[in-house]
Amino acid sequence: MSARVLMIQGTTSDAGKSVLVTGLARMLARRGRSVAPFKPQNMALNSAVTADGREIGRAQAVQAQAAGLAPSVDMNPVLLKPNSDRGAQVIIQGRAVGNMDAVIYHDYKRIARAAVLESFARLAAHHDPILVEGAGSPAEINLRANDIANMGFAEAVDCPVILIADIDRGGVFAQLVGTLMLLSETERARVKGFVINRFRGDLALLRPGLDWLERETARPVIGVLPYLMGWQLDAEDAVTSAQTAPTQDALRVLVPVPPRISNHTDFDPLRLHPRVDLRYVRAGESHPHADLIVLPGSKSVRADLDWLRREGWDHTIARHLRYGGRLLGICGGLQMLGQHIADPHGLEGPPGVSAGLGLLELDTELAPAKTLRTISGRLTLEDAPFSGYEIHAGMTTGSALARPAAILDSGQPDGAISVDRQILATYAHGLFESPHAYAALLRWAGLDTADAPDHQAAREDAIDRLAATVEQHLDLAMIERILDAGAALDPRQLLDERSP
Template sequence: MSNKKSDIKQKTLMVQGTTSDAGKSTLVTALCRWLVRQDYSVAPFKPQNMALNSAVTAEGGEIGRAQAVQAKACHLAPHIDMNPVLLKPNSDSGAQVIIHGKAIANMEARFYHDYKTTAMQAVLVSHQRLSEQYDLVIVEGAGSPAEINLRDRDIANMGFAEAVDCPVILIADIDRGGVFAHLVGTLALLSASEKARVKGFVINRFRGDIGLLQSGLDWLEQETGIPVLGVLPYLHGLHLEAEDAINSAQPLSNHKQLNVIIPVLPRISNHTDFDPLRLHPQVNLQFIGPDQIIPPADVIILPGSKHVRADLDWLKKQGWQDTINTHLRYGGKVIGICGGFQMLGQLI
């Protein structure tokens, strides 16, 4: 094993996606676990994460939920160096900025753009520490590297890859449709040096006859000169905690006994807290979005919020106050979590 480890020429590998939710978190998690099984010491890393769902490390610092899951895949305890910059939106144009696990300020987007050069230093310090401790660091990008309006001072995708001089795997979700356009279009928007970093493609969530896909794979490799490293199947029932997007899919069951509804607040926080209910075979859990009809339920849960007063005003405008009063009058139950619990009080 010592010879195999001595052959490592590049300690860092980055996974970037053509879109959000392309499968970056899943692929990084899988690579981490596989490499650990090959007896490498591995650490996950995400330079910058924007999400309202966070995990807390043993030291009390906040990092993205995906990095906590990836740490588990590596048989490691989550650490603040695995996600040195975490942005938790608290308005349409601003976010709470968390550096090395600690909230430092609330910043508007324009001000944070200027702050990125400082944030990059925190990113590079954390990456260096992990590189010194582990054989390999598997990095997850954010969103897409082709967001040309965000390329200046980028710390989340190619800006980081260029800074640490690491190779990149580009993953795309075929289940969304347009996978070849996603991959070729992303490449077209990269600079020459960034394109050279892309060493392979991975196509995610494929279902059907792989033989019918082969001609497309052949064309893609011929067109770009970049190999397709793998095609990942659509995994029904796969559950990894979401970073931001609400997953409303539930296991099929004919024996659901408890109906639970949750309003999707504009600034909902830590909605993955409800995953155990969503995945329970006897619970019918529904997230109710803006302007949707509010169905009858046994339990209403008010979730956490990054802006309690604004989300309480939104609830009232959406008719939830009258719905909750009627629900209670007929014996229904209401639970509040974190900011949702504050909303149930007399004053905020």
Template sequence: MTTLMVQGTTSDAGKSTLVTALCRWLRRQGVSVAPFKPQNMALNSAVTADGGEIGRAQAVQAQAAGLAPHTDMNPVLLKPNSDTGAQVIIHGRAVGNMDAVVYHDYKRVAHEAVLQSHARLAARHPVVMVEGAGSPAEINLRAGDIANMGFAEAVDCPVILIADIDKGGVFAHLVGTLELLSPSEQARVCGFVINRFRGDLSLLQPGLDWLEQRTGKPVLGVLPYLMDFHLEAEDAIDQRQAGKDGELLKVVVPVLPRISNHTDFDPLRLHPQVDLRFVGPGQALPPADLVILPGSKSVRADLAFLREQGWDAAIQRHLRYGGKLLGICGGLQMLGTRIDDPHGLEGAPGSSAGLGLLDFATVLEPEKQLRNVHGRLCLEQAAVSGYEIHAGVTTGAALQRPAVTLEDGRQDGAVSGDGQVMGTYLHGLFESSGASVALLRWAGLREVRAVDYHALRERDIERLADLVEAHLDTGRLRELCGLRP
């Protein structure tokens, strides 16, 4: 059994990408490898085969490893619901909301959960590929750390340190991070990887030689900047779109303060016939064919924010002009008449009036609904697969016109009598090719091209494994994984 950990000098340095790449590279060689992230802070999550909740990055890494996502792959998930607090999820299940001070004291319990999950994965797989969080040099978080060097020390594993040269200051990032580690932690760093390099490698070589001489650590390789590359973001919203022409469907998504699972919109961003725009604070909703209200970790607070921005009036105007409106999960709840949070699950207990566009009300209950589901969309009876992650129980007359009929006999969501407004609890709607085509046609696109989103994701995972072969020291990597060079 071997554990190898990837840590980054900053957030978004490429930790998730490198772990995904290494998982697929090892799988190609017939090695059973499991991805692992001790602690993740993200509002993008996935439902696992064992009925729990983990970060979406670990679900993608599981795909790269050829495994079904499991709660042991991300034993501690923190889902922020305010600037100072988060819902704490242990082994896939919510244990409560905690502010930063309370969670700091709770880390002893979380630490045990991390070690239990790692031990189970290590017993089943000869290699465990671990992703750190943020930076190991965050001095204020060193005490009781379970996400970076604290974990590496506990399981006695080597560490690769990755840095993003595209941001600038890559040598300062690497040397500075190393300098801020303790002597035992410095000894764990077995090499560096530089990510997102553009240009002539010969011009970088003097810097690489200096880095190795200055630190005594090898550079394991330099990964090039990948154009037209997509990997689901752990947290930050990816707004990149390739050049598109012809008839484009204009889709607008208001960015709420606690927007969750915005990866729902990646298939639209990548679709050649969709012009997807994320609209932030202080921006007016532009004219569109389709407005989508996204998921939210704090539905009542985000609904109040939506009203503060004047987006509720803009949505009414959008509907008067014949536009379509879709609500997903928290967005579905906003479409109803009322949202009640009697237990204070997402803030202070209380109630909020909804937008009143569909005749139902929602009560937030302590038991979260976590399911992977399959069914048929009301539009064209298109096959759809997705997942549910919500605490809401929704009831009302509008549910008699469901948006989705599920294989287990349940019905989900609602469609307005005039067909302009639709809501569903299902995340991942647009990942199903048939459902995506039906939804885009409903929104006004006449001739819709089918796009296989899963094939696109698989293509880019393969591209990452190719980069490992071409640009990293694979002999040294095999040694670090406990394999023959």
């Protein structure tokens, strides 16, 4: 192995693994290190498209930005995109290889492991250090066989591990000690220390617990990261409702949240706009009055369309349009607005055809080959420039395409806008990250003055704030010691070296 490696594993999902890797990556990059992020296996419906038309987890694209790198498929060689409660689309090195249920994939992991190690070797040949992010928890003992996401990977490349836990959930000492005790002896030896995340309050009150933890486990607490108020970064998977407090005259935007919503990070810029009141509407919730309804992307378009009907969204949308409201469909949302969605190959469920909402003259047929590409162009609204990406498994045809929503720089039309201009549909993700397109869409939806914040700059500021927090609250000398010494380091040495 040509690079130093440090793996961040968590006691639970959303413990802070992605956040810690992002903060460390920016901090080390500032210090002149050729740092790169790596996640062997990711399960998420939020993804990003690389420049060469491959697909990786969105968190790894953000971590690449933190490291000052272009996203690469080798940063996340295995991506699982759930399309049911028991199955997922399996993406290996950026290309979909098929849908598998959990049992079949458990056996397939032997093949996936080869891709993981191949990608890691390529990354390690050009970067040092490598920051590896685990998935879920290493203490999920039912998933230990053929593991490629946590300790199975750590043992394969012989790297040290830092374990992070979220104190905001409660029971942080039980999380850390319990996880440690459920590991095998060789796995426990890899854990060199702990990080506690999202702490609120006086650290002096936590100190007795930290001292106990270090005595009981013979491992140091490398740092305690505070709860960052008002801090936002792209979510790996969970829909985040937190937003900037809207003004009284804010544009009211509703986004339904079907079971397989994907790439909902499209709407993060809306959450941060002070004159936008964005509301995610989940199953069983009422549908308040809105100026704009957005139908999001979906990993299972026909099933999510059925969910919309069960939740009464077809009637809500019809009423919304009668009263002059605006309707935006993105990717799967575009497909839902048409006349029919056909899945003859059973890519997202049983083969068949579903009636769309019938609001645009469009028909979509799902196909095995995915469209994966970065794009740029101009909206037909105000000729506003944008850049973004496409990621969909379907070909759409129909007369509505004669009135495109956008013209790409390649000259190719994209999407459709209705004759009355109330409905806009597009395959382009990321429109709200382009300030001119963002402002044009807000004006189209009814906001009188629509200055749009620069979401890219906001993301940079969030990464910088995170890096500064990591630098302030973690023992960086200890992290460097772990990187240099590797898996052979006895964590008791770290305690001894820190003692006065």
